[in-house]
Amino acid sequence: MIKYYKTNNPADCCGCKACEQICAHKAISFQIDDEGFWYPSVNEDNCVQCGLCEKVCPMEEAETTLHPKGKAYAFQLSDKELLLYSSSGGVFYAVASTILKENGVVYGAAFEGKTVKHKRVDCIEGLFDLMGSKYVQSDTGDTYSQVKRDLKEGKEVFYTGTPCQIAGLRLFLRKEYENLLTADLVCHGTPSPKILADTISHIEDRLKSLFVTYSFRDKKVGGWSCSSSSSYEKGNRHTYLKYSKEMEAYFKAFISGHLMRMNCYQCPFARIERPGDITIADYWGVKELHPDFPNISKGMSLFICNSEKGGIMLHKFSSTNFAKEVDLLEAANYNRNLQMPTAYSDERELSYQLFFNDYNGFLKKYYKGNYLKDSIKAKMVYVIRNNEWIFKIVSMLTHAIKK
Ligand SMILES: Cc1cc2nc3c(=O)[nH]c(=O)nc-3n(C[C@H](O)[C@H](O)[C@H](O)COP(=O)(O)OP(=O)(O)OC[C@H]3O[C@@H](n4cnc5c(N)ncnc54)[C@H](O)[C@@H]3O)c2cc1C
Ligand code: SF4
Ligand code: SF4
Numbered sequence: 001m002i003k004y005y006k007t008n009n010p011a012d013c014c015g016c017k018a019c020e021q022i023c024a025h026k027a028i029s030f031q032i033d034d035e036g037f038w039y040p041s042v043n044e045d046n047c048v049q050c051g052l053c054e055k056v057c058p059m060e061e062a063e064t065t066l067h068p069k070g071k072a073y074a075f076q077l078s079d080k081e082l083l084l085y086s087s088s089g090g091v092f093y094a095v096a097s098t099i100l101k102e103n104g105v106v107y108g109a110a111f112e113g114k115t116v117k118h119k120r121v122d123c124i125e126g127l128f129d130l131m132g133s134k135y136v137q138s139d140t141g142d143t144y145s146q147v148k149r150d151l152k153e154g155k156e157v158f159y160t161g162t163p164c165q166i167a168g169l170r171l172f173l174r175k176e177y178e179n180l181l182t183a184d185l186v187c188h189g190t191p192s193p194k195i196l197a198d199t200i201s202h203i204e205d206r207l208k209s210l211f212v213t214y215s216f217r218d219k220k221v222g223g224w225s226c227s228s229s230s231s232y233e234k235g236n237r238h239t240y241l242k243y244s245k246e247m248e249a250y251f252k253a254f255i256s257g258h259l260m261r262m263n264c265y266q267c268p269f270a271r272i273e274r275p276g277d278i279t280i281a282d283y284w285g286v287k288e289l290h291p292d293f294p295n296i297s298k299g300m301s302l303f304i305c306n307s308e309k310g311g312i313m314l315h316k317f318s319s320t321n322f323a324k325e326v327d328l329l330e331a332a333n334y335n336r337n338l339q340m341p342t343a344y345s346d347e348r349e350l351s352y353q354l355f356f357n358d359y360n361g362f363l364k365k366y367y368k369g370n371y372l373k374d375s376i377k378a379k380m381v382y383v384i385r386n387n388e389w390i391f392k393i394v395s396m397l398t399h400a401i402k403k
């Protein structure tokens with residue numbers, strides 16, 4: 001039986017749902033706790049003590065899923081438009097579009113209403129839903145079972161997710177498939193889906209409009225950084241919100257590590273050895289380590305090939321994009337979650353308490369700016385960044401002043 005069922009310790013479950021998917025007796029289901037995270041519960045009347053759920057649990061079997069240290073590359077898409085819609089250098093799009101061109105299918109995380117779920121995509125247009133980091137826990141649903149069906153039918157499958165989701169999938173499958181390629185993300189941790197959904201609802205209430213979409217990393221707003229935007233509509237009126245204290249507070253609390261699922265603070269995957277054939281991340285150290293690389297300000301991915309399959313995939317698109325081998329350990333110095341989990345602090349409990357009982361207190365804790373000043377500044381930066389000739393004039397003036 002799964003360890004979580006015996007200990008009831010939230011640190012023993014990442015919520016990947018591999019146990020539910022493997023149980024042929026439908027003895028496992030999920031309940032959502034007060035914070036908004038789902039945890040398994042077991043119906044002992046249905047359970048036949050076969051022990052399978054234990055064998056597929058990535059929190060118990062993490063070590064068995066890890067590849068030895070891989071080879072790292074800096075990567076950037078050559079297509080400027082696609083790069084703009086990717087969170088970092090667009091390595092996800094490069095791999096996913098290659099798989100689709102070979103008649104394969106791709107699985108990744110997409111918004112469904114105010115929550116994020118894993119879904120299957122079999123055409124290029126569908127990739128746009130999967131592109132972009134969603135800093136919240138994604139629900140894998142029954143995608144592991146769907147993957148198994150696709151693999152058995154002989155389809156090429158590309159599955160992307162957090163390392164615990166990738167480990168959960170590989171354990172669920174219980175054997176290696178030549179036609180499966182997996183990519184894990186370097187992972188800071190995942191906040192509660194309820195916190196995100198309520199944040200969006202607070203904005204809806206303020207704007208008296210309905211939520212359309214959310215981008216955690218909108219390069220049109222802040223370049224290659226962590227600037228969020230979201231869209232709302234009321235009748236024919238469409239609001240593209242480039243700045244809001246609600247989104248700022250959410251991001252600050254996330255980056256500070258105060259919103260994560262409890263097991264994230266003891267994550268067994270925050271290390272150099274990885275469960276995916278490929279690991280994808282932001283190459284935050286590139287400015288310091290390789291200032292000579294082109295177009296750094298547009299976003300650079302760190303692409304780690306952990307298996308032979310990962311290397312073969314990179315070879316398929318490296319010559320038409322920017323790809324250069326770099327030192328993995330040097331790169332990891334700028335990416336803490338490749339070395340250790342996000343640290344737990346008592347502030348986490350305070351954050352959840354404030355969020356649900358005193359939302360204004362939560363906003364005050366994480367948003368310290370002057371809202372009017374900051375939103376005017378954000379609007380000006382947006383106009384400058386998105387008008388080429390204004391951008392050129394401002395760059396020339398800044399350069400002249402600096403001289
Ligand atoms: C919760 C989370 C934490 C992260 N923490 C770090 C970090 O600490 N350091 C770092 O360098 N990079 C981190 N990343 C990865 C980073 O944000 C980019 O996703 C990555 O660099 C890929 O960018 P891209 O340009 O290739 O593609 P994009 O087009 O941005 O690709 C996004 C990919 O991420 C997947 N994805 C998006 N949201 C989720 C989700 N909620 N759960 C599972 N999969 C998801 C999509 O399915 C897609 O495959 C994190 C991502 C997530 C989702
Ligand atoms: S031990 Fe077997 S039957 Fe019982 S919950 Fe686990 S997988 Fe299902
Ligand atoms: S298999 Fe996944 S969902 Fe089930 S107990 Fe383990 S970590 Fe939790």
Ligand code: SF4
Nearest residue numbers: 163164187189264267
């Ligand atoms: S930090 Fe670890 S446990 Fe948490 S979501 Fe990421 S990979 Fe899973």
